[in-house]
Amino acid sequence: MSRTFVPGWLSRFLPAPVAVKWQERARSCVGALLGIAFTGGLMYLLLGPSATVPLLVAPMGASAVLLFAVPASPLAQPWSIIGGNLVSATIGVTCALLIGDPTLAAALAVALSICGMFALRCVHPPSGAVALTAVLGGPVIHALGYRFVLEPIAIQSAALLLAALVYHAATGHRYPHAGRQDRVTASQAADEASRVGFTRADVKAVLGRRDELLDIDPDDLYSLLRETQLQAFSRSFAELRxxxxxxxxxxxxxxxxxxxxxxxxxxxxxxxxxxxxxxxxxxxxxxxxxxxxxxxxxxxxxxxxxxxxxxxxxxxxxxxxxxxxxxxxxxxxxxxxxxxxxxxxxxxxxxxxxxxxxxxxxxxxxxxxxxxxxxxxxxxxxxxxxxx
The missing domain is CATH 3.10.580.10 (CBS-domain)
Known part of the structure; x- marks a missing residue:
């Protein structure tokens, strides 16, 4: 084994540099603080201090990371959090009721949740934790049965999403970060190809051939590639002021x-x-x-x-x-x-x-x-x- 193999292999574990500005990092942290506080406070107002329903469940913390730290991600969009959490909660409760072995129930709940989220186009990673919570949450969660889908999951998901919508609008940040849905005509596609060298259809075709899900919107990727091409082209004119x-x-x-x-x-x-x-x-x-x-x-x-x-x-x-x-x-x-x-x-x-x-x-x-x-x-x- 080469002496350089082990250091080279270990170097793959080093984190990639983060290009996000410090102002954006601070904005994300404040947003998560306000979002979780609003969600917990709303649950307290609705259910009261003696409620048997958890005022906050752990998966909401993971959802807050996506909604406030990486709001451009397709995994952080409104339908992802609402649809993903509701589907996973329903599947998790069903597995907990039908399967006696908690380990098997948990494994099936997560697997079926992923399948359901792919089918409904609402993949949301924290929803896997929602499915696990429905199975392994203990007697308090089990006693709720399918009520767990509505409260706490539906209410907390909607509250956190509402906080994200208001906060991003107040701070001038685009959210939801939905891709462009307009149809591109043949003439527009030809114009894109002549100016940029490739079209949105080319980007989507390449993404369609990949065997893994990339956490980026195709139109965001197209804009990134187009700006990169313009930047590379203009670099040769660096002397021009x-x-x-x-x-x-x-x-x-x-x-x-x-x-x-x-x-x-x-x-x-x-x-x-x-x-x-x-x-x-x-x-x-x-x-x-x-x-x-x-x-x-x-x-x-x-x-x-x-x-x-x-x-x-x-x-x-x-x-x-x-x-x-x-x-x-x-x-x-x-x-x-x-x-x-x-x-x-x-x-x-x-x-x-x-x-x-x-x-x-x-x-x-x-x-x-x-x-x-x-x-x-x-x-x-x-x-x-x-x-x-």
Whole structure:
């Protein structure tokens, strides 16, 4: 046996590095704390201190890990926790009632639960513990019979899910993390293949040939592969800076600019977004044509609407301003940063206009998707540099 075999074999047990940011780790911990506390507190309010039903069962702790720490996992979605726990609880109680040997009952309960979860597409790992709890939970659990499915399992699963939905919404995190269900036409698939080199159907076909379940949504995997390809492509343009491709003629407004004046700037300059700056030209927000169209009192009739609104209020100069509709959370880049910083903004977050700032935070340019493509094209066709 080679001397390097044992160290190499043991190295496989080392944990993989965790790429999750510390802010996200803290958010997950606080979410699990609130979720379990809410679930236990709700059970206490519903059943009272003298209830014979457990206020919390152990599998809910494992479910909390999935719902709050890895909410993008297909195993952590709403149907997974509700369907998986209810199916496993029902099977577990049935096995406990029909099979006298607890070891055999426990083994069959877990195996049949996995089978049921696969059939109903609600695989949820903590549900295996739910099945075991129904069999090995002791006299208190056994006395509940099929009531165990409703309380505590159904109530606690629903309470924990409700806490996750509210918490993720309050902290700006997407949940449920369901995959895209829209149908892709043949022309859209051909467009994906020409731009990226592969389609969502290709990703799903490869996953379908594997003999194991991967804990990732196919559309998330497609987005990850697409961004990786864009990142690898843009790496060859690392010397190209944002200031090299930005549009230097920037039309900006202040938060107090009237709606009518801002709308005129949109029309006269044929732009779709205006950065909002303060007196020192520092970025404080951004406003787009869509913001105007979606907001009453803005748009083509804003000057007239604002005038009559001011007239009715006794102030003819009073009208809606940009500050009431602008977006204050703006993705921006520094002028000296490489264009690789633009890839996730355009690829994943749906941004179409990215303000460019100098070292003091002042707006010095604007980059659109057209600017990025034009810059990459110029870099591609530029003649190679001569070396001495």
């Amino acid at each position: 944002c200031e090299d491709i930005m549009s230097r003629h920037v039309v900006s407004v202040s938060a107090t600019t009237r709606a009518g004046a801002a709308w005129d700037l949109f029309r006269r300059n044929k732009v779709k977004a205006l950065p909002v700056v303060d007196a020192s030209q520092r970025l404080i927000g951004i406003v787009t044509r869509a913001d105007f169209v979606d907001n009453k009192g803005f748009g083509a009739f804003a000057p007239i609407a604002g005038y009559f609104d001011g007239w009715l209020r006794g102030d003819r100069l009073r009208s809606a301003d940009v500050g009431s509709v602008m977006t204050t959370e703006v993705c921006s880049v520094n002028a000296s940063e490489p264009i690789t910083e633009l890839v996730p903004m355009f690829a994943n977050f749906g941004h179409h206009h990215v303000p460019v700032l100098d070292h003091a935070g002042r707006v010095v340019g604007m980059i659109t998707q057209v600017d990025l493509i034009a810059g990459l094209y110029r870099q591609t066709v530029a003649p190679p540099r001569r070396t001495a």
